Amino acid sequence: MKSALEYFAEKHERLMRCYSVGEYWIENCGLIAEGIARELLHEGKEPEILGFKGEYLNKRNKLKHKPLIPKPLSKGKVSWLAHFVCLCDDFVYDPIFKEPIRKKEYLSKMFHQEVIEFIEFTKKQIKFKFS
Numbered sequence: 001m002k003s004a005l006e007y008f009a010e011k012h013e014r015l016m017r018c019y020s021v022g023e024y025w026i027e028n029c030g031l032i033a034e035g036i037a038r039e040l041l042h043e044g045k046e047p048e049i050l051g052f053k054g055e056y057l058n059k060r061n062k063l064k065h066k067p068l069i070p071k072p073l074s075k076g077k078v079s080w081l082a083h084f085v086c087l088c089d090d091f092v093y094d095p096i097f098k099e100p101i102r103k104k105e106y107l108s109k110m111f112h113q114e115v116i117e118f119i120e121f122t123k124k125q126i127k128f129k130f131s
Contacts, residue, residue, distance in 0.1 A: 004039035004093070011095035029084045036086040036093045038130045047088035049121040053081065054113060069112045072096050084120055
């Protein structure tokens, strides 16, 4: 069985390889976050899944979606409507970065704009799903 960091490193290498040659990333960030959470859970940790989305209210107070633009991949070609990552022990596991990054640093290093953060799966839900 792979450790969480081995799984994370494998996803990072594959992601960087795909984007460096102009290929689209075919894996789902939510499934990768769940995979990392599963491995961390097997290591006795208590991960959760965080989600991010860009939304704003227009002039008529209607909620509109604004694409998320990741700084590390921002050559103008990559944007998402939502993004999911694993959070554990105050570290965000996002394979866009080479290693897990402290939560307080993550948003400023990741996105060009303000985002809405939400918990997609709590620690309890993760335990239930993978136990």
